[in-house]
Structure formats: structure tokens, C-alpha cells
Amino acid sequence: MIGNPVNYDKKFKDSFPIFPANFDYELKRYLNLIPGKNALDLGIGQGRNSIPLSKLGFNVTGVDYSTKCLEICKNNCDKLNLIHSDIRNFYIEKNKYDLIISRCVLHFLHKTDCYQITNNIKNNIRSNGLVYIHVFSLEDPKFIKHSTSSDFEILDNNILHNKINDTYISFFTKEEILKLFSGFKTILISEEYCLDQGGEIPHYAGIIKYIGQKI
Numbered sequence: 478m479i480g481n482p483v484n485y486d487k488k489f490k491d492s493f494p495i496f497p498a499n500f501d502y503e504l505k506r507y508l509n510l511i512p513g514k515n516a517l518d519l520g521i522g523q524g525r526n527s528i529p530l531s532k533l534g535f536n537v538t539g540v541d542y543s544t545k546c547l548e549i550c551k552n553n554c555d556k557l558n559l560i561h562s563d564i565r566n567f568y569i570e571k572n573k574y575d576l577i578i579s580r581c582v583l584h585f586l587h588k589t590d591c592y593q594i595t596n597n598i599k600n601n602i603r604s605n606g607l608v609y610i611h612v613f614s615l616e617d618p619k620f621i622k623h624s625t626s627s628d629f630e631i632l633d634n635n636i637l638h639n640k641i642n643d644t645y646i647s648f649f650t651k652e653e654i655l656k657l658f659s660g661f662k663t664i665l666i667s668e669e670y671c672l673d674q675g676g677e678i679p680h681y682a683g684i685i686k687y688i689g690q691k692i
């Protein structure tokens with residue numbers, strides 16, 4: 478494991494907003510392709526997709542390092558199986574999960590850790606299972622912003638190291654994500670540059686979204 482996990486608990490101390498749980502359109506669109514009812518959410522956050530999944534009858538396991546996020550999830554949905562862990566330490570049981578989500582999480586890791594997690598997902602998700610990933614693209618304005626800040630050092634392969642808190646932030650291309658999930662059937666791959674109104678303050682973001690199916 479390289480560096481520290483990002484500290485979302487600290488964000489809540491700085492009055493981070495609480496979001497309503499709403500399915501992402503992309504996931505909702507392909508729910509019919511999920512072969513069973515066991516889902517894993519790596520970096521569940523406030524349960525944006527996992528709470529609606531649970532309400533649909535899925536058995537959802539959510540992993541997060543932030544105790545505050547887990548508390549919000551628990552208060553909003555008592556059926557979630559919540560685990561406090563760094564996702565880099567979480568063992569993905571083989572052939573258990575029909576859906577594995579990691580939305581807006583993997584870019585907060587050094588790519589070496591990220592690749593290890595995507596390999597674990599690939600190897601252990603059930604046959605026909607769906608993977609749903611969101612990561613920052615190279616077009617994300619944070620790439621330029623952080624690259625020019627003295628707090629960050631620029632590493633190879635579009636990885637930035639925050640020297641202040643020893644965390645990493647990684648930026649991806651569509652080709653890279655497709656390569657990571659080679660052998661999977663691509664259900665959706667998209668890249669967008671948009672005003673993200675779902676965070677602390679509205680900001681522009683470059684996002685790659687991927688849905689793939691193990692065949």
C-alpha cells in the first residue's frame with residue numbers, strides 16, 4: 478500500500494454536505510444485466526447507489542474508511558452490511574458478488590494500489606457480474622491545478638503525490654480503463670467534462686465512467 482487513505486471524516490468536520498441517495502442513471506439503466514442480488518460498494522460514501530440497491534432487495538456490502546460516511550449509511554438504511562476498512566485491505570470473496578461498484582474512489586489511490594484492486598475485482602466477481610467504476614480523467618481541472626501547486630509532486634503515469642498528507646491522486650484515460658478490464662464485455666465507457674453540482678461546491682470535473690461485464 479502506498480501512502481495514506483484520504484480523510485473524508487475531516488471533510489465532515491468542515492461541514493461537508495449530506496446528499497440524498499439517488500441511483501446514477503448509468504447504473505439504473507443496466508440493473509437488468511446484474512445476474513444476482515449480491516453487491517459490493519468499495520468506498521460506499523453516503524450510500525448514493527447502495528441505499529437504492531438495498532431498497533430493491535440487493536444484499537449490499539459497503540466498505541469505507543470514513544466512520545462518518547458509514548454512520549450516515551447506517552442511519553439511512555439499516556439493511557446495509559457496513560465494513561470499516563481501507564479498500565486496499567479488503568478481501569473480495571471469490572464468486573460472491575454480482576455487482577461491484579467503486580464510484581469516485583479509485584482516483585484517490587496511487588495507480589499501483591488501484592491496479593491491484595481492479596485485478597482483484599476482475600478475478601473475484603461472479604461470472605456475468607457487473608463492474609461500475611468512475612474515475613477522474615486527464616481533463617479534470619485538478620490535474621493542472623495540483624500539478625502547479627508546491628504541495629504536490631508529479632510522478633509518472635499521471636499520478637500526483639500530496640506531500641502534505643502523503644495521499645495520491647491519479648488521472649486516467651479511457652484506453653487505460655478498457656485495458657484494465659480487458660477480457661470483460663464493455664457495456665458503457667464514457668468521458669465527460671461537466672459542472673459537478675454534487676460536491677461541496679459546484680466545480681468542473683473530468684470523469685470516465687465504465688460498466689463492464691465478466692464473460
Ligand SMILES: C[S@@+](CC[C@H](N)C(=O)[O-])C[C@H]1O[C@@H](n2cnc3c(N)ncnc32)[C@H](O)[C@@H]1O
Pocket residue numbers: 482483484485486519520521522523524525526540541542543546562563564565579580581582585
Ligand atoms: C467522493 S466519495 C464517493 C462516495 C460514493 N462512492 C459516491 O459515489 O457517492 C469517496 C469515498 O471513498 C472513500 N475512500 C477513499 N479512499 C478510500 C480507501 N482507501 N479505503 C476506503 N475508503 C476510501 C472515502 O472515505 C469516501 O467515502
